[in-house]
Amino acid sequence: MPSPVTLPRLGWGDVRAPRRALLVHGLGSNGALMWRYGVELADAGWRAEAVDLRGHGTAPRGLDYSIAAFATDLVHTVPVGDEPWDLVLGHSLGGAASTVAAADTPAWTRHLVLVDPAIHLADADRDVVRVSQEQAFADTSVAAVRAAHPEWLELDIELKAVAAAQASRWAVEQTSDQNTTWDVRQAASRLTVPTHVIGGDPAVYSIFTGALADEVLQNSAVTMSVVPGTGHSPHRDDPDAAAAALLDAIRGWGLDA
Template sequence: MTPLTLPRLCWGDSHSTRHALIVHGLGSSAQTGWQLGSGLSEAGWYATAVDLRGHGVAPRAPRYRISDFATDLAHTRPEHGGAWDVVIGHSIGAAASVVAQAGSPQWARKLILLDPALALGDDRKELVRTGQLYAHDQLTEEEAAKDNPHWHPMDVELRVWSNRAASRFAIEHAVLDNPHWDVTEEASKVNVSTLVLGGDPAVDSMFTGEHAAAVLESNALMTHVVIQGAGHSVHRDKPEDTLSQIVRFLV
C-alpha cells in the first residue's frame, strides 16, 4: 500500500540538532503528545508529533494493519532528512514504530516505547475495540475526568476530542484488520537502544509478565522501566516521571 503523508505538530526550535518523533496510540492524536513535546522542547529538542492514518486530521484509508501504520511512519522523516534521533511511541503507535524500525534500520537512532501493545490476545483486543467505540460515540469530558482524576485538564479535553476526531471505521479496523496482533518477532530485530516505559501491572499494562520477559530476552538492546502508579497511558498518568525517564535515557 502507498504510504500516507501524516500531518505534523511541532514544539521547539527547528534548528535544534536533536529531533524527536512522537507517535500516539489508538483513538488519540498528535495533540495528545503535548506534554511530551513541551518537555522535550524545554530540554533543547525539536519534537514532532504526527496524526496516524484515520486519526486527527490525517488522511483516511481503507486498511489499518499495524504494518500500514508502520509504512506511513517509515516514510516520515525529520525536516532535514536522515534519521530521527529518537522515536517515542505509545501503545499501537509503539508497535508500529517497532515494525518501522525493524524494516528500516536507519529510520531512528533510539526508540522509547510507552507501554507498547506488541502482542494482544482476542480478549484484550475485544476490550480495546469496544472501549474505543464507546469513547468515540459517547465519552464525555465529565466521564473522562472521573475515570482519570489525576490527569491534566488538557489531557481530559484532548482524550474526548481525539476520540471524536478519529474515524470510527479506523479505530474499529485497527483491531479487525489485525487478527494476529503480534509484532514480537519484529521487536527482536530492532537494532537500536530501546527504552520500554511500562505501566504498573497493579494498575494496567500491556507490557508485563511472561510476554514482557520474552521480548526483553529476545533483544539485549531493550531495557524496561515500570512507571509506578501509572496505567497504560503512562505519559498522561505520570507525566513528570515519564519525562524524567525519557530525558535520562536521551542524555
C-alpha cells in the same frame, strides 16, 4: 508494501535544534495528546514533532489499517533534511508501528522509546481495548472523559475529547479487525537500534508485562523501566514521572542536547 499517506505534524521546540524526535500516539488518540513528551524534549533543547496516524486526528483516511500500513506511513515521515530521527517515541499502537518501522528500516531512527507498546495483544487485552474504544466513541464530551479519568490533567481531558471526536470510528474498528493476529514480537526481536520500554505498572494495568516483556527483553538492544502507579498511558496518569522516565532513557544514551 502498503501505500503511504502523508501525516500531519505538530511541533515543539526550535526548528534549528540539534536533535530531532518523532512522537507517535496510540489507538483512538492524536498527536496533540503527546504534548507532555513534546514539552519535555523541547525544554531539554530538542525539536519534537508529533503526528496524527492515518484515520486519526486530521490525518488522511484510507482502507488499510494494518500495523504494516501504519509503519509504512512512519518510515515515510522524516525530519527536514532527510536525516534519521535521533529518537522515535511510540505509545501503544504507535509503539507497535514504530517497532515494525525501526526493525524493517533501521536507518529511520537512531533510538527508540516504546511506551507500554502493543507488541502482542492476547484476547483479554483485545477485549479491554475494544470496550475502551466503544466507551470513548459512545460519548466524546469533555464531561464523559473527565468522569472516566478524573485524575488526569484538565488539558489531557480536553485533548482526549477532541481526539475521540476527530478519529474515524470505522478506522479504529478496522485497526482491530484487520489485525486479528496482533503480534509484532518477531519485529521486536530484530530491533538493532537502542530501544527503551517505558511500561505501565502491572498492578494498575499494562499490556507489556510478564512473559511478553521477558521475551522482548531477550533482545540485548532493549531495556525497560516501569512508571509506578500508572496504567497503559503513563504520560496521562503521571505526566511528570513519565517525562522523567524519558529523560532518564535519553541521558543513558548520552543524548543530552
